[in-house]
Amino acid sequence: MKDPAFGKPDQQNSHTGRVSHSNAANHxxxxxxxxxxxxxxxxxxxxxxxxxxxxxxxxxxxxDVMSGGIHRLWKSAMIDWMAPQPHHKLIDLAGGTGDISLRFLRGGGGEALITDINHAMLEAGRGRRDLQKMAHRLRWAVANAETLPFDDHSADFVTIAFGLRNVTDRQAAINEAYRVLKPGGRFLCLEFSHVQSRPLARLYDSWSFNVLPVMGQMIAGDANSYRYLAESIRQFPTKEVLADMFAEAGFAQIRVRSLSAGIACIHSGWKLD
Structure with a gap:
């Protein structure tokens, strides 16, 4: 039995999102x-x-360090493309510290459910003063994007920003986004992508592998985690492959927007019925 995605605001959901036995047995x-x-x-x-x-x-x-602050513009571009309204409900996957949900609510959206597999990330978000001011319109849930513990047809929007590349079974997460969307709902994924320009790609690689781990050590005390994040971007599917994965889940009217010379992309798909 799944849970309603939206109910009492600012309530921690105890589900952890377990992988199904059949999925575990196969993989x-x-x-x-x-x-x-x-x-x-x-x-x-x-x-x-x-x-x-x-x-x-x-x-x-x-x-801010990873993107030179440009991630703020990318997130704003995604919210602008969504054009949320007061009656809209959002489920944000891998929502971490709540940045997308905050922008959704400020942009005109009604309610947001922030989910993440990592409790520490959610706790960091719950400590943000700007989000505390909107507690009556927020819920938080520890949940695995591959096996969401929510009812079908729960949300008008599902988003995931800079999180899909960290998911083990990306297709399962996209399928789950489709399941929990209402008919007429929309899924958007903002993610780092593959730079097409060779000169820019060389600069980007130098920044990612030489500068970013050093900055990670200086600011967060952890070079290895930021080295992993840089590597995970290179392992992520191309924008064409990701669009095919949207289609496989059942999404229609799939559109892709490249940002900042292809450093990042927004994928959008609609659940028509």
Whole structure:
């Protein structure tokens, strides 16, 4: 039995989002990328949780470092594209410290449910004063994006920003987004992408692998976690492959917007029925 996604605001949901037995049986012996490392599929969620346990308290600052502050413009572009209205409800996957939900509410949305597999990230978000002012319109839930503990047809929007690359079974997460959307609902994914310009790509690689880990050590006391984040971007599917994954889940009217010369992309898909 799934839970209603929206109810009493600012309530911590105790579900952790378990992988189904059939999924575990099929994949536990398989391997998958964790940055440039290859690990057992069943280990990736634990390793990702460890990364974000380490960086949770400095995550928002490091987002500015990773993108030179441009992530703020990218997030604003996604919210502008959504054009939320007061009756709209959002489920934000891998919502971490609540930045997307805050922008959704400020942009005119009605209610938001922030989910993340990592409790430390959610606690960092719950401590934000700007979000505390909107507590009556927010809920928080520890949940795995691959197996959401919410009813079908729960939300008008589902979003995931800079989180899908950390998910073990990305197709399962996209399928779950489709399931919990209402008919006529929309899923948007903001994620780092593959730079097309070779000169820019060389500069971007130099920044990612030489500068970012050093900054991670200086600001968050953790170079390895930020090295993983840089590696995970290179392992992420191309925008064309991700669009195909949207289609496989059932989404229609799929659109892709490249941002900042392809450093990031927004994918959008609609659930028509």
């Amino acid at each position: 536990d012996d398989d391997t998958i990328d964790f940055g440039f490392r290859t690990v057992q599929r069943g280990e990736k969620a634990r390793l990702v949780r460890g990364v974000f346990d380490s960086v949770a308290n400095r995550y928002d600052i490091m987002n």
